[in-house]
Amino acid sequence: MSSNNESHSGPGGSEAINTEIITLTRFLTEEQTKHKEATGDFTLLCHSLQFAFKSIAYYIRRASLINLSGLAGSANSTGDDQKKLDVIGNDIFISAMRSSGRVRILVSEEEDEPIVFDEHPTARYAVACDPIDGSSNLDAGVSVGTIFGIYKLAEGAKGTKEDLLRPGTDMVAAGFTMYGASAQLVMTMKDGPVNGFTMDSALGEFILTHPDMKMPRKRSIYSVNEGNSYWWEDPVKEWCDTLKKPEKEGGKPYSARYIGSMVADAYRTLLYGGIFAYPADKKSPKGKLRILYECAPMAMVFEQAGGQAVNSKMDRMIEIIPESIHDKSGIFMGSYEEVQKVIDIHNKYKK
Ligand code: AHM
Numbered sequence: 129m130s131s132n133n134e135s136h137s138g139p140g141g142s143e144a145i146n147t148e149i150i151t152l153t154r155f156l157t158e159e160q161t162k163h164k165e166a167t168g169d170f171t172l173l174c175h176s177l178q179f180a181f182k183s184i185a186y187y188i189r190r191a192s193l194i195n196l197s198g199l200a201g202s203a204n205s206t207g208d209d210q211k212k213l214d215v216i217g218n219d220i221f222i223s224a225m226r227s228s229g230r231v232r233i234l235v236s237e238e239e240d241e242p243i244v245f246d247e248h249p250t251a252r253y254a255v256a257c258d259p260i261d262g263s264s265n266l267d268a269g270v271s272v273g274t275i276f277g278i279y280k281l282a283e284g285a286k287g288t289k290e291d292l293l294r295p296g297t298d299m300v301a302a303g304f305t306m307y308g309a310s311a312q313l314v315m316t317m318k319d320g321p322v323n324g325f326t327m328d329s330a331l332g333e334f335i336l337t338h339p340d341m342k343m344p345r346k347r348s349i350y351s352v353n354e355g356n357s358y359w360w361e362d363p364v365k366e367w368c369d370t371l372k373k374p375e376k377e378g379g380k381p382y383s384a385r386y387i388g389s390m391v392a393d394a395y396r397t398l399l400y401g402g403i404f405a406y407p408a409d410k411k412s413p414k415g416k417l418r419i420l421y422e423c424a425p426m427a428m429v430f431e432q433a434g435g436q437a438v439n440s441k442m443d444r445m446i447e448i449i450p451e452s453i454h455d456k457s458g459i460f461m462g463s464y465e466e467v468q469k470v471i472d473i474h475n476k477y478k479k
């Protein structure tokens with residue numbers, strides 16, 4: 129990676145033009161050269177992911193113009209109403225993963241069963257994704273996103289759903305793309321830094337704009353659907369109550385920020401710090417968010433950006449093995465110290 133960030137005046141006249149940009153394509157190629165044993169399979173898979181993100185971003189931008197918003201008349205495996213854009217996002221993602229030729233098995237939030245690409249029997253990767261998370265917000269133009277986790281299949285794996293019932297620590301890469309004012313891709317590879325890319329629509333490229341993202345260790349912002357607080361367990365209630373009491377006389381309590389679109393709430397939390405929570409509760413003892421394609425990828429991103437992510441039992445989220453491909457969990461993720469506060473309060477109750 130070059131450190132030369134010089135800007136030159138050139139074709140843009142007096143406007144400074146930065147020609148030292150690192151596109152996602154260049155970044156992936158440079159990453160591959162760092163691994164002598166790399167075959168290029170993972171890079172090709174990432175190129176297909178990139179294509180899926182660009183396509184979904186395009187359709188979301190065009191949605192109101194070409195009248196794609198609204199119900200498609202079917203329900204997804206979790207029983208939620210499915211929007212047309214959900215169907216399109218899902219189709220784009222499946223087709224991109226199939227055409228990469230590198231994916232053996234794909235789990236999507238929109239599909240009851242995993243999709244096994246028998247036409248690629250030697251493909252070595254498994255992918256879990258939520259193609260358009262937060263889709264209930266689409267009609268209001270709120271940011272939504274794609275969440276993904278990538279696993280390498282074990283030697284001799286047959287490409288069955290059992291190949292994905294593994295802890296998030298087995299992921300080789302994970303991340304999300306938020307479709308907002310511009311598309312933002314946040315991606316991390318195993319034990320590596322978290323990098324953020326911004327889609328430059330004019331160039332049609334994701335540009336590395338946030339290298340080696342590190343989240344603030346603490347910040348007084350909490351993001352949770354407090355409408356569920358009636359069903360929360362006592363430690364969760366206590367935690368939330370403490371945030372609303374200023375620590376010292378004349379101090380300020382926490383600010384509440386909840387978009388209701390996990391990717392958007394997560395992206396803000398990653399940049400500004402704070403905590404995002406969707407706890408399990410008495411009404412939903414398993415929580416709402418899905419382990420494989422919502423919680424685990426986010427946990428990997430947050431941990432590698434210096435934060436923490438735990439489930440409602442205060443176990444490390446990334447170590448949880450889902451019992452089924454659509455298994456759910458409670459989650460608390462965010463700045464290291466903010467999540468630690470939740471853990472400390474829960475520990476007090478365990479004594
Ligand atoms: P979805 O996968 O059906 O879109 O649901 C997941 C979304 C998350 O993006 C968000 O964090 C959560 O559901 C919001 O739930 P609630 O409306 O209960 O607060």
Ligand code: MG
Nearest residue numbers: 237258261262
């Ligand atoms: Mg979802």
